[in-house]
Amino acid sequence: MSELNVKRLETRNGITGEVLTGGTGPALVYLHSAFGVQSTDRLLQKLAKHFTVHAPVWPGFGPDETETRIETMLDFTLHGWDLVDAMGLTKPIIVGHSMGGMIAAEMAATAPKDLSELVLIAPAGLWVDQCPVPDIFAMLPYELATSLFHDQELGEQLLTAGRNFNDNEALAEFMVNRARQMGTAGKILFPIPNRRLAQRLYRVAARTALIWGASDRLYPEVYRNEWRSLLPAAREIVIPDAGHMLPLERPSKLTKAILKALA
Amino acid sequence: MKFCWFNLMPWPDLPDDFRETNRSVWVDIDSKLFDPERANEVYHTYMDQLEYAEEVGFDGIGVNEHHQNGYGIMPSPNIIAAGLARRTSDAALCVIGNSIALYNPPIRVAEEFAMLDCISGGRLVAGFPVGTPMDTNFCYGQIPALTRDKYAEAHELIVRAWTEDEPFAFDGKYNQLRYVNCWPKPIQKPRPPVYIPGGGSIETWDFCLENDYNYSYLSFNGYKAGHALLERYWDRVSELDKDESPGRAAFAQIICVADSDAEAEELYAEHILYFFNRCLHVHPGFSDPPGYRTLKTIKAGKLDQLRKENQEIFQNLTWADLVERGYVIAGSPDTVREQMEHMIKTLRVGTVFCLMHMGDMPDWKVRYSTQLFGEKVMPQLKDMWPELEDDPRWWPRPQSNRVRHADSIAAARLPAEDPRPSSGTGLDINE
Numbered sequence: 001m002s003e004l005n006v007k008r009l010e011t012r013n014g015i016t017g018e019v020l021t022g023g024t025g026p027a028l029v030y031l032h033s034a035f036g037v038q039s040t041d042r043l044l045q046k047l048a049k050h051f052t053v054h055a056p057v058w059p060g061f062g063p064d065e066t067e068t069r070i071e072t073m074l075d076f077t078l079h080g081w082d083l084v085d086a087m088g089l090t091k092p093i094i095v096g097h098s099m100g101g102m103i104a105a106e107m108a109a110t111a112p113k114d115l116s117e118l119v120l121i122a123p124a125g126l127w128v129d130q131c132p133v134p135d136i137f138a139m140l141p142y143e144l145a146t147s148l149f150h151d152q153e154l155g156e157q158l159l160t161a162g163r164n165f166n167d168n169e170a171l172a173e174f175m176v177n178r179a180r181q182m183g184t185a186g187k188i189l190f191p192i193p194n195r196r197l198a199q200r201l202y203r204v205a206a207r208t209a210l211i212w213g214a215s216d217r218l219y220p221e222v223y224r225n226e227w228r229s230l231l232p233a234a235r236e237i238v239i240p241d242a243g244h245m246l247p248l249e250r251p252s253k254l255t256k257a258i259l260k261a262l263a
Numbered sequence: 264m265k266f267c268w269f270n271l272m273p274w275p276d277l278p279d280d281f282r283e284t285n286r287s288v289w290v291d292i293d294s295k296l297f298d299p300e301r302a303n304e305v306y307h308t309y310m311d312q313l314e315y316a317e318e319v320g321f322d323g324i325g326v327n328e329h330h331q332n333g334y335g336i337m338p339s340p341n342i343i344a345a346g347l348a349r350r351t352s353d354a355a356l357c358v359i360g361n362s363i364a365l366y367n368p369p370i371r372v373a374e375e376f377a378m379l380d381c382i383s384g385g386r387l388v389a390g391f392p393v394g395t396p397m398d399t400n401f402c403y404g405q406i407p408a409l410t411r412d413k414y415a416e417a418h419e420l421i422v423r424a425w426t427e428d429e430p431f432a433f434d435g436k437y438n439q440l441r442y443v444n445c446w447p448k449p450i451q452k453p454r455p456p457v458y459i460p461g462g463g464s465i466e467t468w469d470f471c472l473e474n475d476y477n478y479s480y481l482s483f484n485g486y487k488a489g490h491a492l493l494e495r496y497w498d499r500v501s502e503l504d505k506d507e508s509p510g511r512a513a514f515a516q517i518i519c520v521a522d523s524d525a526e527a528e529e530l531y532a533e534h535i536l537y538f539f540n541r542c543l544h545v546h547p548g549f550s551d552p553p554g555y556r557t558l559k560t561i562k563a564g565k566l567d568q569l570r571k572e573n574q575e576i577f578q579n580l581t582w583a584d585l586v587e588r589g590y591v592i593a594g595s596p597d598t599v600r601e602q603m604e605h606m607i608k609t610l611r612v613g614t615v616f617c618l619m620h621m622g623d624m625p626d627w628k629v630r631y632s633t634q635l636f637g638e639k640v641m642p643q644l645k646d647m648w649p650e651l652e653d654d655p656r657w658w659p660r661p662q663s664n665r666v667r668h669a670d671s672i673a674a675a676r677l678p679a680e681d682p683r684p685s686s687g688t689g690l691d692i693n694e
Contacts, residue, residue, distance in 0.1 A: 137553065179553045182552075184408065186408055190400070
């Protein structure tokens with residue numbers, strides 16, 4: 001399977017960055033999680049068989065400097081729409097995972113007529129007092145897989161992408177990336193991943209699907225129910241034997257679920 | 264040369280199996296371990312010790328701010344400092360300090376520090392830490408990547424509030440105030456000496472040097488480890504072409520004095536080990552939230568602590584290790600004086616924060632060590648930096664006619680004095 005192409009773009013606000021593109025079919029924007037996105041990700045390659053995939057690398061997640069102009073939830077949301085404009089798309093399908101799902105939902109609530117479909121994969125953005133989300137910001141590298149994957153052993157391999165954490169250089173590289181990426185994510189996820197999205201979700205007008213891993217330990221079933229109650233028209237697809245990191249852990253099943261949602 | 268007696272105010276009753284039963288001494292420590300009735304005695308003992316340090320002749324007494332922390336039960340150092348301001352008369356009150364990014368709005372710090380300076384007659388040393396990630400991010404919920412930005416804004420607001428004579432509007436990113444009008448203002452002009460506790464980023468050094476603030480390297484790793492870092496600081500001082508006044512640097516050091524080196528081990532070892540083994544048991548995930556440190560610092564930093572197999576490393580430190588590596592300066596007055604002199608010279612520090620109460624050390628040992636230091640060590644080191652005596656940048660110059668402790672006690676006991684003429688009946692409510 002071929003990798004996606006890396007293109008550079010610049011928004012109207014003068015913010016530059018990379019976007020991973022490829023495939024044919026309707027335009028689909030994919031917004032990644034707090035763990036970033038790579039052109040080798042199998043999910044994107046599979047989606048590219050059915051869609052023209054546009055996966056922007058959020059500022060702070062690529063080689064570019066952290067963007068100090070994007071700080072609040074509104075900044076994130078508007079930057080999402082600036083990216084859609086910069087990619088030259090009209091009414092795309094918007095798919096977002098975890099943090100990307102939170103941004104996608106905000107975009108859909110802010111400009112409900114500017115997208116054709118919304119697919120939220122285990123999105124962040126809500127908080128349920130009775131079921132606090134595990135604090136990924138206080139976890140050590142070796143602790144992450146437990147919360148993020150159904151299969152922890154597989155999760156550790158996927159998360160480290162073959163890096164050996166006993167090697168200081170690999171660990172340093174991981175920590176620098178983590179600092180940049182999670183530091184950026186922290187602007188909307190720390191200390192509680194709730195920027196009052198719940199009170200804006202009523203504005204979402206696009207056809208919406210919620211896709212969830214059955215054994216998501218980061219955002220367990222309580223969160224799925226909360227989303228469903230706030231987006232009652234959304235269709236729901238649950239993938240068995242899958243944790244929070246669906247795009248890494250179950251790319252084939254997730255692709256099928258997305259196709260089903262958009263059918 | 265200035266010596267500041269410092270009390271972290273640790274909780275003295277952490278159980279023997281604390282490491283096994285608690286993930287962290289900080290942030291999510293078992294709150295059932297705190298006993299408020301016991302705290303009544305603990306707070307008074309610790310404040311008495313700080314007052315005792317003034318009696319023994321220390322130049323300053325020091326407090327700091329931590330939250331949800333088993334080795335620091337002082338979320339508000341200003342409350343402790345207010346108590347000390349009333350019961351002491353000469354020692355500088357070193358509040359090292361207030362984590363200014365945590366106060367909403369930070370004008371609160373300008374006000375409270377001004378109050379402390381007025382009550383103490385101009386004895387305040389004002390500390391402005393960025394704050395540890397444990398306190399700032401995990402306990403007080405500040406976003407790691409924005410913490411330094413918020414700190415910078417808070418600093419600007421506080422200094423302007425102290426120094427401007429007219430009310431002004433402040434349109435900050437984190438604070439919007441239509442009328443900033445600090446009332447009261449500090450006695451010390453243009454401001455009290457400012458100390459910036461830091462861990463070694465070049466940005467903090469430059470910030471201190473641009474403003475003539477003291478850079479206080481507060482670590483528990485002792486002077487041998489501190490030497491390398493402060494050497495780079497002094498390099499930066501000359502790079503920026505600043506004068507090399509020793510007042511530009513301070514260092515915190517654990518110190519234990521006894522009759523002999525052997526007695527020091529016998530008296531203090533268990534309490535120092537309590538500190539290192541229980542009080543420093545911090546979940547490493549709390550010490551470095553992504554975004555808090557700059558990328559440059561991470562690249563240069565040590566990563567060993569993040570590995571699973573290295574989580575229990577401090578447990579194995581012995582007294583001999585701690586003394587050998589300089590974590591602790593301990594021994595007879597001669598041993599301590601010799602090492603202190605070496606430390607002060609090689610680090611080139613004008614202020615030492617003397618950590619003399621550590622862990623679960625009982626009061627009598629604290630006072631014994633403090634008294635020996637005050638009588639047999641300090642006098643011989645006091646004149647090490649004579650050039651500091653005439654330099655107002657680093658230490659308070661209290662007003663000479665300030666209210667002293669004895670005066671305030673006497674005043675409180677006086678019967679009310681009625682200023683009205685004795686023939687009159689006072690106000691007629693029908694008038």
